[in-house]
Amino acid sequence: MIFSGLSQRLQDIVSKLRGRGRLSEAEVKDALREIKLALLEADVNYKVVKDFTAKLQERCQGAEILNSLTPGQQVIKIVRDELTALLGTAGRGLNFTRSKSFFLLVGLQGSGKTTTTVKLARSLAAKGKRPLVVSLDTYRPAAIEQLEIAAAAAGVDCYRAPGAEPLTLARNALDWAQNTPHDCIFFDTAGRMHLDEALMAELVELKGLVKPQEIILVLDAMTGQDAVNIAQGFSQRDLVDSIILTKLDSDTRGGAALSVSAVTGKPIKYVGAGEKADQLEQFHPDRMASQILGMGDVLTLIEKAEAAFDRDQAAKLQEKLRKQQFDLDDFREQLRQFQGAGSLSQVADLLPGGAKLGKMQMDEKELRRMDAIISSMTPRERQAPAIINGSRRKRIALGSGTSVQQVNKVLKQFALLQKFMKQLDPKKAKKGKLPFPFKI
Amino acid sequence: MSLTAKINKSLGKTRAKMAQAFQAVFLKGAAPDWDGLEEALLLADVGGETAGAIVAGVRAKKSTDPMAALREELIGILDLASPDLPVKVFVGINGSGKTTSLGKLGFALARAGKRVYVIGTDTFRAAADRQLEQWCRRAQIPCLLGKAGSDPASVLFDGLASAEGKKADYVLVDTAGRLHSNKNLMQELAKIMGVGRRVRPEGLETLLTLDAATGQNALQQMEIFQQAAQPSGLILTKLDGSAKGGIAVALAAKYGIPIKYVGTGEGPADLLPFRAQDYVDSLLPQKE
Numbered sequence: 193m194i195f196s197g198l199s200q201r202l203q204d205i206v207s208k209l210r211g212r213g214r215l216s217e218a219e220v221k222d223a224l225r226e227i228k229l230a231l232l233e234a235d236v237n238y239k240v241v242k243d244f245t246a247k248l249q250e251r252c253q254g255a256e257i258l259n260s261l262t263p264g265q266q267v268i269k270i271v272r273d274e275l276t277a278l279l280g281t282a283g284r285g286l287n288f289t290r291s292k293s294f295f296l297l298v299g300l301q302g303s304g305k306t307t308t309t310v311k312l313a314r315s316l317a318a319k320g321k322r323p324l325v326v327s328l329d330t331y332r333p334a335a336i337e338q339l340e341i342a343a344a345a346a347g348v349d350c351y352r353a354p355g356a357e358p359l360t361l362a363r364n365a366l367d368w369a370q371n372t373p374h375d376c377i378f379f380d381t382a383g384r385m386h387l388d389e390a391l392m393a394e395l396v397e398l399k400g401l402v403k404p405q406e407i408i409l410v411l412d413a414m415t416g417q418d419a420v421n422i423a424q425g426f427s428q429r430d431l432v433d434s435i436i437l438t439k440l441d442s443d444t445r446g447g448a449a450l451s452v453s454a455v456t457g458k459p460i461k462y463v464g465a466g467e468k469a470d471q472l473e474q475f476h477p478d479r480m481a482s483q484i485l486g487m488g489d490v491l492t493l494i495e496k497a498e499a500a501f502d503r504d505q506a507a508k509l510q511e512k513l514r515k516q517q518f519d520l521d522d523f524r525e526q527l528r529q530f531q532g533a534g535s536l537s538q539v540a541d542l543l544p545g546g547a548k549l550g551k552m553q554m555d556e557k558e559l560r561r562m563d564a565i566i567s568s569m570t571p572r573e574r575q576a577p578a579i580i581n582g583s584r585r586k587r588i589a590l591g592s593g594t595s596v597q598q599v600n601k602v603l604k605q606f607a608l609l610q611k612f613m614k615q616l617d618p619k620k621a622k623k624g625k626l627p628f629p630f631k632i
Numbered sequence: 633m634s635l636t637a638k639i640n641k642s643l644g645k646t647r648a649k650m651a652q653a654f655q656a657v658f659l660k661g662a663a664p665d666w667d668g669l670e671e672a673l674l675l676a677d678v679g680g681e682t683a684g685a686i687v688a689g690v691r692a693k694k695s696t697d698p699m700a701a702l703r704e705e706l707i708g709i710l711d712l713a714s715p716d717l718p719v720k721v722f723v724g725i726n727g728s729g730k731t732t733s734l735g736k737l738g739f740a741l742a743r744a745g746k747r748v749y750v751i752g753t754d755t756f757r758a759a760a761d762r763q764l765e766q767w768c769r770r771a772q773i774p775c776l777l778g779k780a781g782s783d784p785a786s787v788l789f790d791g792l793a794s795a796e797g798k799k800a801d802y803v804l805v806d807t808a809g810r811l812h813s814n815k816n817l818m819q820e821l822a823k824i825m826g827v828g829r830r831v832r833p834e835g836l837e838t839l840l841t842l843d844a845a846t847g848q849n850a851l852q853q854m855e856i857f858q859q860a861a862q863p864s865g866l867i868l869t870k871l872d873g874s875a876k877g878g879i880a881v882a883l884a885a886k887y888g889i890p891i892k893y894v895g896t897g898e899g900p901a902d903l904l905p906f907r908a909q910d911y912v913d914s915l916l917p918q919k920e
Binding site: 332387447 | 852
C-alpha cells in the first residue's frame with residue numbers, strides 16, 4: 193500500500209544521518225521533507241504542516257545530538273515531541289459541576305455522535321455517575337430510536353423528550369431531569385454541516401438554553417484536509433470545548449487530530465474505536481503522534497528502550513563481552529531489560545545485526561518463561577552452563593514449571609548468542625560501538 | 633438545479649476560496665506556479681501521488697492556457713462510466729451515508745415511475761431498519777427489512793426472491809456500515825455479495841458510499857472493499873459541506889472507478905447523477 197514505504201523512507205533518511213554530532217542544514221531539510229510528506233499522507237492539513245515544519249526546522253538545527261541516539265532518530269524524536277505537545281495532554285476527563293452537568297455532542301452527519309453519546313454515558317455509569325442521554329435529532333429518520341435502542345442495550349437511561357423541534361425537546365428534557373437523580377445529561381444533537389447557517393444558529397440557541405458544561409465536537413478520524421474547516425466552523429461560533437475522535441479502529445493515520453488541535457486549541461479527550469458501547473478510550477497524544485507519523489512501533493521503542501536501558505549495566509556488560517565472560521546471569525539481565533522494552537522481535541529490529549536474534553521470535557510471555565528457567569538454575573550452573581546435564585535439566589524444568597525441551601531451548605539460544613558475540617570485532621568494542629546490548 | 637449550481641450554492645465562500653487558490657496558480661503573464669497547483673490539489677484531498685501526476689500531466693500538455701489544460705486533465709480522469717444495473721448494493725464505512733443515499737435514490741427512481749424494491753440487511757446497528765423504513769414509507773416503496781440480529785445474507789436472499797415476484801425494475805440493497813479494517817465484517821460482506829451474485833449473476837452492481845470529507849484513508853477503504861464487494865461506482869456524499877471530495881479524483885485515477893452520484897443534503901431531492909464536467913467546473917474558477 194501507499195503508506196507501507198513511508199516508515200522505510202523515513203528510516204532511510206534517518207540512517208544517513210548516523211554518526212555526526214550536529215546536523216547540517218541540508219540534512220535537516222531532507223529529513224523535514226520526508227516528515228512533511230508523512231504528515232500530508234496522514235491527512236494533516238497542508239497549512240498546519242507548513243507551520244509545523246517551519247517550527248521544526250528551527251528546533252532541529254539548534255539541537256545537540258544525544259550520544260544515545262543517532263542524529264536521525266533524534267530528529268524523529270523532536271518531531272514526535274513537538275507533535276505530542278501540539279496534540280495536548282492525555283487523560284483528561286469531562287468537567288463536572290457539583291449538581292447536574294450538561295453536555296452537548298455536536299458534529300457533522302455520520303461522525304458518530306449517537307454511538308459516542310452512549311459510550312460516554314456508559315463509561316461514566318461505570319464510574320458511579322448517573323448519566324442520562326437525550327436525543328435532540330428530529331431531522332434524521334429514526335435517530336431518536338437509534339439512541340433509545342443503543343442506550344437500552346448499554347444499560348443507560350434514555351429520556352424521549354416530547355416535542356417536534358430540538359429546542360422544545362431540550363426544554364422538556366431539562367424540566368424532566370430536574371427531579372431525577374441523574375447528575376450528567378448528554379444531549380445528542382442532529383448532524384449538521386458547519387456551513388449550514390440555519391442549523392448552526394440553532395446550535396447557538398441550544399447552547400444558550402442548555403448552558404452546557406462542555407460542548408463536545410465529534411469528529412471522524414478519517415477526515416481529510418477539511419478537518420480544519422469543520423473545526424473552524426464550530427469553534428468560530430464558540431461551539432467547541434473538547435473533541436472526541438471516532439472510528440480510530442480503522443487503519444487511518446488520523447492526521448485530522450493534529451489539524452483540529454492546531455485550529456481550536458481545545459483538548460481531544462477521548463477516542464472511539466468500535467461500535468460497541470465499551471469501545472471508548474482515553475486520548476493519548478504520544479500514541480496519536482506516532483500513528484500520524486506512521487512509525488508507531490519504532491518511536492515507542494526508542495522511548496521504551498531509553499527508559500529501560502540501564503547505562504551502568506551496559507558498561508559492565510560490554511566489559512564482560514570483551515573478556516568473553518558473558519554467562520547466563522548476564523543473559524537473564526538482558527532478558528529483563530527486554531521485558532521492559534516490549535516484544536523482543538521489535539527490539540531486535542532496532543539492534544544492529546538484530547535480525548538474527550529476531551528470528552528467535554520471543555514475546556513477553558516467552559521472556560518471562562526464559563527468566564523463570566534461568567532463575568531455577570544454581571549460581572554455578574548460570575556461570576558454567578556446560579555442567580547442566582540431564583538430571584539438572586529435569587530439576588530446572590520442574591523448578592520453573594516448564595519442560596526439559598523448553599530448558600534445552602533456552603540453553604540453545606544462549607549458546608547461539610554466545611557464538612554471535614564471539615564473532616564481534618573486538619576493535620569496535622574498544623571504540624564503544626558494540627552492537628549488543630542495543631545501542632540506539 | 634444543475635449539479636454545479638447546487639454545489640456552488642452550498643459551497644459558497646469555501647468554493648470561492650478554492651477557486652481563488654487555483655486562480656492564483658495561473659496568473660496572466662506570469663509563469664504557472666506548479667507548486668501552488670500541487671498545494672491546491674493537496675488541500676482538496678487529492679493526495680500526493682495523484683496531485684503529482686496531475687501536475688505532471690498538465691505540464692506535459694504545454695498549453696498556453698494552463699487552466700484549460702487542468703480542466704481537461706481532471707475531466708479526463710473523472711469521465712468514467714459503468715452500466716446502470718437493476719440491483720444496487722450500497723456498501724461503505726459507518727456514517728458514510730448509505731441509508732440516506734439509498735433513500736434518496738429510491739425516491740428519485742420511484743418518482744420517475746420505476747418499480748423499486750428495497751432490502752435492508754443492516755441487522756446490526758440500532759434502529760437501522762426503522763431509518764430505512766421511514767425512507768421507504770416516504771417514497772412509498774415496498775421493502776423487506778431484516779430483523780435485528782438476523783443473518784444479512786439470508787435477508788438478501790429472501791429479499792431478492794420477493795423482488796423477483798414483485799417484478800421490480802430496481803432493487804436497492806442497504807448493508808450495515810463496516811470499517812474496512814474489520815476482517816470479520818468484511819468477510820460477512822463477501823458472503824452477502826456471494827449470495828447476491830449467485831441469485832443475480834447478472835444485473836447486480838455495488839456502490840461504495842464515500843464521505844466527501846474523507847482523507848487519504850479512502851484509498852485503503854477502496855482497496856479492501858474491492859476485494860470483498862468489487863464496487864462498480866462511488867456515491868460521493870455530503871458535498872454540501874466545505875469538503876471538495878478530491879479523494880474521489882485519486883480513486884478514479886488509481887482504480888478507474890466512476891463517481892455515479894453525489895449527495896448534497898438530507899432532503900429526498902439531494903442526490904444527483906454525477907457529471908465530470910459539472911464537478912470540475914465547481915472545483916475550478918468560472919470560465920471568463
